[in-house]
Amino acid sequence: MQISRRKFLEWIALAGTGSLLPGMGVAADRLEVKALDELLRVNLPRPGLVPGETGAVGRVLVIGGGMAGATVAKYLRLWGGARVEVTLVERNAQYTSCIMSNLVLTGQLGMSSLKFDYAALARNYGVKIEIGDVVQVDPIGHRVMLAGGKYLDYDRLVIAPGIDFLTIPGLESATAQDAVPHAWKAGAQTLRLKDQIQSMPKGGSFVLTIPKAPYRCPPGPYERACLVADYLKKSKPGSKVIVLDANPQITAEPENFSRAFNETHAGVVEYHSGVGLQGIDASTRTLHTSLGTLRANVINAIPPQKAGSLVINAGLANVGGLWAGVDVLSYESTAARDIHVIGDAAATTQPKAGHIANAEAKVCAGAIVRLLRGESPDPAPVTNSACFTPITMETASWLTVVFGYDPLTRTMKPVGGKASEAHAPSSEHFKDMIKWFNNLKVDTFY
Amino acid sequence: MVLGGSLPVQAGEHPGRLLASNCFQCHGTDGKAVGDMEPLAGKDVYSDLKEMQLGLEGDPDSIMRPHALGYTDEQIRWIADYFRAQPER
Numbered sequence: 001m002q003i004s005r006r007k008f009l010e011w012i013a014l015a016g017t018g019s020l021l022p023g024m025g026v027a028a029d030r031l032e033v034k035a036l037d038e039l040l041r042v043n044l045p046r047p048g049l050v051p052g053e054t055g056a057v058g059r060v061l062v063i064g065g066g067m068a069g070a071t072v073a074k075y076l077r078l079w080g081g082a083r084v085e086v087t088l089v090e091r092n093a094q095y096t097s098c099i100m101s102n103l104v105l106t107g108q109l110g111m112s113s114l115k116f117d118y119a120a121l122a123r124n125y126g127v128k129i130e131i132g133d134v135v136q137v138d139p140i141g142h143r144v145m146l147a148g149g150k151y152l153d154y155d156r157l158v159i160a161p162g163i164d165f166l167t168i169p170g171l172e173s174a175t176a177q178d179a180v181p182h183a184w185k186a187g188a189q190t191l192r193l194k195d196q197i198q199s200m201p202k203g204g205s206f207v208l209t210i211p212k213a214p215y216r217c218p219p220g221p222y223e224r225a226c227l228v229a230d231y232l233k234k235s236k237p238g239s240k241v242i243v244l245d246a247n248p249q250i251t252a253e254p255e256n257f258s259r260a261f262n263e264t265h266a267g268v269v270e271y272h273s274g275v276g277l278q279g280i281d282a283s284t285r286t287l288h289t290s291l292g293t294l295r296a297n298v299i300n301a302i303p304p305q306k307a308g309s310l311v312i313n314a315g316l317a318n319v320g321g322l323w324a325g326v327d328v329l330s331y332e333s334t335a336a337r338d339i340h341v342i343g344d345a346a347a348t349t350q351p352k353a354g355h356i357a358n359a360e361a362k363v364c365a366g367a368i369v370r371l372l373r374g375e376s377p378d379p380a381p382v383t384n385s386a387c388f389t390p391i392t393m394e395t396a397s398w399l400t401v402v403f404g405y406d407p408l409t410r411t412m413k414p415v416g417g418k419a420s421e422a423h424a425p426s427s428e429h430f431k432d433m434i435k436w437f438n439n440l441k442v443d444t445f446y
Numbered sequence: 447m448v449l450g451g452s453l454p455v456q457a458g459e460h461p462g463r464l465l466a467s468n469c470f471q472c473h474g475t476d477g478k479a480v481g482d483m484e485p486l487a488g489k490d491v492y493s494d495l496k497e498m499q500l501g502l503e504g505d506p507d508s509i510m511r512p513h514a515l516g517y518t519d520e521q522i523r524w525i526a527d528y529f530r531a532q533p534e535r
Contacts, residue, residue: 043480045474045478045480046478046535048476054459355471358471359467359471369459378464381464382464382465382516382517383468384471384513386472386509388509398509400512400516402468402513402517404516415516416515420513422507422509423506424507428507429507429509431482432509435472436471436472436483438480438481438483439473439474439479439480439481442474442475443470443471443474
């Protein structure tokens with residue numbers, strides 16, 4: 001009984017909007033939301049045991065509870081054992097996943113399926129959770145100060161603050177930012193953008209601007225363009241998606257996204273590369289670009305990015321003043337001893353994305369455990385980036401690349417030179433995306 | 447199995463652990479997968495990975511075919527050795 005219900009829900013989730021359930025209108029939409037959300041509910045496995053003694057002893061403080069920070073906290077305990085004391089400091093009681101959040105824009109997924117708290121890390125692995133805001137890092141005194149004046153001491157500090165945004169001219173005020181949401185950190189902005197898209201008139205225009213690399217989630221903007229185009233095709237016929245990319249070409253999965261723009265979404269998506277964005281007038285929804293001035297019903301401007309402000313304020317942004325230089329054997333900062341930076345804030349040859357942030361976190365955790373035992377980090381770490389990207393509301397593509405340490409350049413080098421991508425998008429890959437996300441979230445937060 | 451590699455072995459730490467952790471994102475922590483994903487804990491993945499490298503195993507457009515090509519034979523031996531040693535539950 002359960003299996004057939006599940007299969008039914010899966011079928012509904014993958015079916016096109018309303019097309020297989022004519023006349024059900026709103027009810028069908030609601031069922032679809034429930035269906036994909038249902039597929040993201042899984043039975044949790046028995047968690048691994050924290051060993052009593054591994055030879056590693058020390059206090060590790062982790063700042064930031066996203067994909068990188070949550071993973072490193074878990075694995076420091078799982079691999080380091082009970083005598084490695086781990087405290088995770090995070091501003092918010094819940095994390096909202098950016099991965100899968102473009103499916104919120106199309107109305108296929110509810111935000112609650114993308115929210116995770118830290119209770120399982122505390123319960124399963126004994127990670128101490130401190131909800132608070134770090135206002136100061138003292139690398140000499142080996143301690144950080146929280147807003148309110150509390151100090152936390154560390155032997156090793158891991159900082160995983162993710163990204164912050166540079167301001168697009170014209171979008172300095174909170175009002176302007178509300179009118180032109182980036183939705184590049186999932187949360188309130190995602191819902192605001194969803195409301196704007198769903199309120200668009202038929203035959204309207206949606207303009208998406210992509211900043212110069214490096215930015216968080218290389219395929220993400222192109223995925224968003226595809227999903228919004230597919231949604232508009234079905235719900236707002238005659239509408240256009242105009243993509244203004246600051247990069248000279250598509251930065252990830254170029255073959256699948258080119259085909260999606262030129263074939264699958266032909267007549268809806270208009271893609272322009274190498275476009276400079278000079279500014280946006282939020283009140284009139286006008287963009288000033290190197291192509292000229294244009295107006296849109298909805299503007300989704302993804303701003304240029306930098307490491308989370310904590311990295312910059314702590315003096316760790318020694319790569320272009322924007323990103324943290326690290327030794328990729330341990331992710332120790334090249335600017336300060338005993339401080340490690342992982343995930344999107346670090347300047348490496350690896351992409352800024354959740355799946356590989358999880359891999360970087362494991363390399364970092366393994367290295368810290370060895371350092372706390374007086375040993376050296378693994379001299380040949382391997383990481384991988386893999387992700388599934390919807391091309392329509394029912395199909396997805398994927399990319400994958402394995403990185404290995406190159407001792408000559410001291411960087412992580414892609415094996416085979418570059419990422420591979422799917423031959424073609426398919427509904428099978430869409431189902432695999434759900435399996436991927438379910439396991440990634442459990443490996444990170446549970 | 448006799449492992450031909452020479453990864454530095456640390457006390458109490460399986461030498462394939464960090465390498466095998468690359469599989470955890472999709473196949474679960476220590477290979478204990480959730481949902482419909484194939485679990486790897488307690489299994490011998492060596493021959494499957496080798497066949498994927500040759501394009502003989504898995505769906506022709508499966509992500510695992512190119513992904514498997516990212517690892518050397520020696521690395522695949524360590525990964526397989528790690529998962530074989532994991533309890534299934």
